[in-house]
Amino acid sequence: MKSTFLLGSLVALAMAGCASTTKQADTMLMTEAELHNSGAQVLKDADGYWSAVKRVSPRYPLKQVQNGVSGCVELEYRIGSDGKMDGYRVVKAFPGDVFVDAVVDAMKQTRWQPTAENTAREPVVTTIQLDLRLEGYDTSGYRENCGANNM
Structure with a gap:
């Protein structure tokens, strides 16, 4: 009975950890x-305000x-x-949302520092497309949906 309680407690803790991670992503x-x-400026390119350091x-x-799947996510x-x-x-x-979690996780870990022109550390909104492509596989759907210039 004691080991069942311990196992149950560990499962509950693990589930609570998963739930909090999901909640953070949703927010x-x-x-x-x-x-x-x-309140942030919407810019095509944030390089004048922020520089990626990580x-x-x-x-x-x-x-x-x-499965040899290639794709892209634009955020x-x-x-x-x-x-x-x-x-x-x-x-x-x-294709669909198969790469969204991977791209969002990577972007959450990316860090920027303000440029000399952004001493007030003004927030900005910008866009990026990240491509995930495998060599040697049929990429016709990838080219059509993610842009031929990414080949």
């Missing part, structure tokens, strides 16, 4: 209106490697005054 997901009305590449999901995201992504929305994802 960062925003609508276009929420991003654009957040870039993290998305982890290719094992199932997609095994509109907000860089907060602390130099971290603090909100995002998925603009485009191909």
